[in-house]
Amino acid sequence: MTTFPYEIHATDGAARTGVLKTSRGDIRTPAFMPVGTAATVKALYMDQVRETGADIILGNTYHLMLRPGAERVKRLGGLHKFSTWKGPMLTDSGGFQVWSLSKLRKMTEEGVKFRSHIDGSEHNLTPERSIEIQADLLGADISMQLDECTPFGCSEAEARTSMELSIRWGQRSKAAFGTRDSQALFGIVQGSVFENLRRESAERLIETGYDGYAIGGLAVGEGFEKMCDVLDFTTPHLPSERPRYLMGVGKPIDLVEAVARGVDMFDCVLPTRSGRHGQAWSDHGPINIKRAEFAEDDSPLNPEIDCPASRDYSKAYLHHLFRSGEYLSAMLLSWHNIAYFQHLTARMRAAIAAGEFEAFRREFRGKWEQGQA
């Protein structure tokens, strides 16, 4: 009995649709996981997040370990109780955000020493501490190994060194995680843009053995074409019977093209972060609601989506809210964007189940490219 059975219900080319069964509920794949940074999906109630169709959200280890502190979340009953999110939750290891947010960091074989960007306190994030925070203190259903996201543009030798560190940190993460009957641990494939390194990373992760396999080191500036190339020569080396999670991706077109290459799970800050800045997403790309062209446009953002923010408000009203700096502006656009991404993954699941994914992909790409014109 594997920790979390992954049932593949249909495939269409390399695309798959199925259900990852966790102790806190089922995750329908392809799945988009909204980012719940500080135990909240910014500007939304958890009931709203659930209504959009999201089965799983992300918890943010880096932020929560700094504030309010992982031990405090544990004392308060764990992240599910604290945030009132009842479904499955995936937490990241904290490592990625040390690079993008903290000051004064020192990376060694042991782990990453850094100072908090909030109060300057010193922290030592090791594979062992990251697993303790994620699985024991926050209580994540799916924990991520501590890894190093290899920067885009480094040499093959540098990418090998970085990939091998992530392999060793993964082994230590798994040793610390041990065997648990209602929690899962995912490994992360690195290797930058080098086919041999990606294959070797996948093979060595499989030797260690994880409940799921994430593809890291992408969406870090390599561009759409290169990301697709790396997926072409990476996903085939990952176990077909376990979930594949592409980290930090992405725009709608990225999701469609990655699903076509066998990816099952995604996370991205785009829908919530861009929503707070007035961007509303659609199959034609983003519109910025603050633009004058929407001042008297009384059409809704997307009447096809069963979400009040997409269906019941005019663009003119949303334009007014943003121009007036009203809080409701960020709430409604974030809500719409999360609902749009869920609507997109729901359409992909249905298309794969019907054996019509290639038609869906072609039609989507037509709309997307028309929107970009």
Ligand SMILES: O=c1[nH]cnc2c(CCNCC3CCCCC3)c3[nH]c(NCc4cccs4)nc3cc12
């Ligand atoms: O190799 C990686 N290892 C670990 N994490 C990665 C992430 C973070 C994924 N989202 C974490 C979330 C956890 C909860 C809070 C929010 C983030 C990536 N994000 C991106 N691109 C998007 C990017 C975002 C910012 C700069 S690039 N590429 C990534 C590659 C890796």
